[in-house]
Amino acid sequence: MHLSKIDLVEKLEHAGGLVRIENFLPSAAAEAALHILETLPESRWEVRRDADDTQRNATAHRFYVASARGRKDPLALVRRAVQNLLPEKKAVISAGRYSAGDHIAPHDDLGYHREDGKLWSRDVAVIFYLTKDWTKADGGALLDLDPGAQRSSYVPLFNSLVSFVVPREHAVTAVRPRTGRAPRYSLFGWFLVEGDLYRFEPESHGKNAAKKAKTKGGNSQGELHERSARNVHTSALVNANLIDFLADQMGEGAPKESVANKFRELFVVIFDEQWDPTKLQEGQIRNLDNLVLKQLRELFSQSPQMSQDMILWKYGFGMHQESPDFSLDLKGLVGVYFPNCTLVHAFAALGFERSLDFVLSGTRLLASPSRDLKVAMHTPLETAAKFGRLPVVELLVKKFGVDPLETLTPESAQGKGKISTAVSPLLRAVADGRAEVTRYLLDMGADPLQSTETHSARRMSLIRLALGRGLNDYIDVLRILLDHGANPDLGIFKKEEKNSKIGKFIETPLMTAAMMRKVEVMQMLYDRGADPSILNQETQSSLLHVAASVPDNAKVVAYILSLADRDVDPLTEDKNGVSPWFLAKDVASDDDGANMRMLSKIARQVFQENLPKARSPKQVQKLSCLTDVPKPTFAVASGDYVRLSASYRFLRHAKGGLRTKESFWARVTDVHSDSIDVEIADVLVAAQSELQNANYGDVLLGVPLKKIQAVFLASNGHHPDDE
Numbered sequence: 001m002h003l004s005k006i007d008l009v010e011k012l013e014h015a016g017g018l019v020r021i022e023n024f025l026p027s028a029a030a031e032a033a034l035h036i037l038e039t040l041p042e043s044r045w046e047v048r049r050d051a052d053d054t055q056r057n058a059t060a061h062r063f064y065v066a067s068a069r070g071r072k073d074p075l076a077l078v079r080r081a082v083q084n085l086l087p088e089k090k091a092v093i094s095a096g097r098y099s100a101g102d103h104i105a106p107h108d109d110l111g112y113h114r115e116d117g118k119l120w121s122r123d124v125a126v127i128f129y130l131t132k133d134w135t136k137a138d139g140g141a142l143l144d145l146d147p148g149a150q151r152s153s154y155v156p157l158f159n160s161l162v163s164f165v166v167p168r169e170h171a172v173t174a175v176r177p178r179t180g181r182a183p184r185y186s187l188f189g190w191f192l193v194e195g196d197l198y199r200f201e202p203e204s205h206g207k208n209a210a211k212k213a214k215t216k217g218g219n220s221q222g223e224l225h226e227r228s229a230r231n232v233h234t235s236a237l238v239n240a241n242l243i244d245f246l247a248d249q250m251g252e253g254a255p256k257e258s259v260a261n262k263f264r265e266l267f268v269v270i271f272d273e274q275w276d277p278t279k280l281q282e283g284q285i286r287n288l289d290n291l292v293l294k295q296l297r298e299l300f301s302q303s304p305q306m307s308q309d310m311i312l313w314k315y316g317f318g319m320h321q322e323s324p325d326f327s328l329d330l331k332g333l334v335g336v337y338f339p340n341c342t343l344v345h346a347f348a349a350l351g352f353e354r355s356l357d358f359v360l361s362g363t364r365l366l367a368s369p370s371r372d373l374k375v376a377m378h379t380p381l382e383t384a385a386k387f388g389r390l391p392v393v394e395l396l397v398k399k400f401g402v403d404p405l406e407t408l409t410p411e412s413a414q415g416k417g418k419i420s421t422a423v424s425p426l427l428r429a430v431a432d433g434r435a436e437v438t439r440y441l442l443d444m445g446a447d448p449l450q451s452t453e454t455h456s457a458r459r460m461s462l463i464r465l466a467l468g469r470g471l472n473d474y475i476d477v478l479r480i481l482l483d484h485g486a487n488p489d490l491g492i493f494k495k496e497e498k499n500s501k502i503g504k505f506i507e508t509p510l511m512t513a514a515m516m517r518k519v520e521v522m523q524m525l526y527d528r529g530a531d532p533s534i535l536n537q538e539t540q541s542s543l544l545h546v547a548a549s550v551p552d553n554a555k556v557v558a559y560i561l562s563l564a565d566r567d568v569d570p571l572t573e574d575k576n577g578v579s580p581w582f583l584a585k586d587v588a589s590d591d592d593g594a595n596m597r598m599l600s601k602i603a604r605q606v607f608q609e610n611l612p613k614a615r616s617p618k619q620v621q622k623l624s625c626l627t628d629v630p631k632p633t634f635a636v637a638s639g640d641y642v643r644l645s646a647s648y649r650f651l652r653h654a655k656g657g658l659r660t661k662e663s664f665w666a667r668v669t670d671v672h673s674d675s676i677d678v679e680i681a682d683v684l685v686a687a688q689s690e691l692q693n694a695n696y697g698d699v700l701l702g703v704p705l706k707k708i709q710a711v712f713l714a715s716n717g718h719h720p721d722d723e
């Protein structure tokens with residue numbers, strides 16, 4: 001039994017495949033790790049870039065990598081801290097360093113490794129960030145591009161770790177230059193499983209060719225180089241023409257530089273909002289659409305060759321690998337969302353209806369744009385749906401006969417590309433909170449009971465998808481879905497049988513809304529028939545449990561109590577012996593006991609009513625404890641020790657024991673080693689001795705921590721034996 005294994009795998013399952021763990025190592029260990037990376041000799045860092053890195057196929061990228069050399073290498077120590085997350089799994093973990101301009105274009109991490117003469121597949125990705133004083137403005141964010149993503153962007157916070165299940169679409173945005181700031185350091189890598197993990201055989205061409213060639217020992221380098229040479233050529237041609245043209249339109253006769261700036265200005269909203277093309281105003285869209293259309297007409301009349309061979313345009317407006325300022329061109333704008341996107345995708349995303357019509361009408365090759373997963377992860381229709389471009393959606397459906405209901409699941413996608421979760425235009429529209437497109441697609445007959453089908457049994461309903469992401473007009477989307485017959489109680493659920501739409505409840509939409517502190521949404525769901533009494537069938541925890549575990553959630557707690565009948569008991573325990581009361585207590589140091597006070601207000605009434613009925617001293621004791629609300633300063637004054645020892649004592653006696661209790665470990669990782677005093681150390685030591693197989697705990701609490709500290713001290717001129 002490994003604590004850490006249960007922890008990470010469960011967390012990943014629970015969080016839809018991607019988790020972030022803050023304060024991953026005790027702070028001294030994290031400092032030591034950073035120090036080790038910072039002081040590696042320059043000769044240890046090797047550049048990785050698309051031109052010479054076949055590992056990452058055609059994905060545009062550039063950054064530096066260092067690998068541990070032998071077990072005595074200080075890097076190996078840092079690597080082990082990450083590896084210990086899943087100690088029994090084989091892993092490849094290296095150090096990463098990103099300076100200005102370094103980035104990775106969208107990719108899904110699918111990949112193989114050869115070790116011990118065997119084939120291994122990447123299963124779980126981990127990135128441990130060791131970057132100090134980093135802000136959003138520094139770029140280098142990890143973009144989560146999965147359709148089920150909870151949020152889209154993660155700033156590489158010092159001592160935080162992100163982990164996700166492979167495959168998953170993601171990207172690293174370019175690091176922006178800033179004088180005096182250190183590079184973006186990380187440990188990154190993958191846990192591997194033996195054999196070919198992925199369901200789909202690599203395709204025989206496109207992005208996957210390199211993969212196939214690699215695993216079969218072939219060589220597709222030539223093909224890759226040929227293609228990228230062509231990209232550069234086309235992209236340069238198109239951009240030069242476009243910028244000339246725009247210069248013309250602007251009547252400036254200005255030098256290219258300032259035209260480029262003007263062009264950037266047009267799109268400035270996009271850059272500043274993480275390149276989100278949806279931030280374009282209606283008027284801007286129309287103007288740009290017309291400009292681009294005019295430009296296209298001219299280009300086509302000058303170059304009939306090009307109009308016949310639209311495939312070239314796939315790579316037109318390409319993201320030029322050499323230029324860190326890739327955001328200047330269209331593909332740069334849209335490419336962050338869609339790897340290898342075509343012009344059709346770009347226009348669909350930007351809402352350039354007229355240009356799209358022109359391009360599709362004039363060509364044979366792209367006349368049927370319904371599905372091109374080999375080129376892009378989204379179809380053009382899904383793209384338009386994601387960005388809420390109703391006119392484009394209608395154009396594709398009505399004029400070009402694209403099927404608005406086309407849905408792929410990982411199972412049905414065979415041969416059409418690698419997808420990790422179900423995709424459809426409706427799913428894309430819902431996930432991004434696009435009300436108009438959602439309504440249109442449902443009216444066309446799309447299924448409101450669709451869910452995100454992954455290889456695991458866990459599913460997310462459309463309601464949960466819209467609600468969990470909370471993007472754009474998600475509340476309208478919820479209403480529309482409910483109007484069309486979506487089930488208000490289905491959020492995250494476990495499929496019982498193949499094809500069944502309902503299964504075990506894991507998280508109801510009411511729970512999700514409670515977690516998000518959204519009383520209005522809860523009200524709406526309740527009015528539409530959502531049932532507040534449904535329990536998480538895995539943990540037996542209730543809506544009240546969920547609400548009480550989120551700090552500062554008194555409003556939601558009060559709302560739930562107002563819905564429930566009077567015998568609701570804040571002391572009702574879930575499968576792990578945890579009550580809402582306990583959870584409220586657990587977060588009391590974060591919300592000054594706000595949840596507790598609300599619970600106790602209600603509980604006091606329950607207490608008063610029930611005390612006469614209580615027979616045993618135990619019952620009386622249980623009821624009285626509800627009125628025992630600590631002072632708001634509860635855990636702050638006495639430091640971490642109070643919280644920690646309380647959790648520890650509680651968990652020791654709880655059914656599952658220490659090992660299954662995330663909250664305790666969250667506390668442990670919360671404790672900064674510089675604040676470890678004798679009392680806390682006692683708790684930690686006691687906890688450690690309860691763990692038979694303390695892999696993760698070992699690093700956190702035991703010998704390796706001392707070792708890491710010793711390394712840290714030694715590298716600062718101290719000798720460990722000095723003490």
Ligand SMILES: O=C(O)CCC(=O)C(=O)O
Pocket residue numbers: 096104109127141142170171172186188
């Ligand atoms: O450093 C990151 O944020 C992600 C790195 C990544 O995606 C990769 O190395 O494949």
Ligand SMILES: [Fe+2]
Pocket residue numbers: 107108109125170
């Ligand atoms: Fe990656």
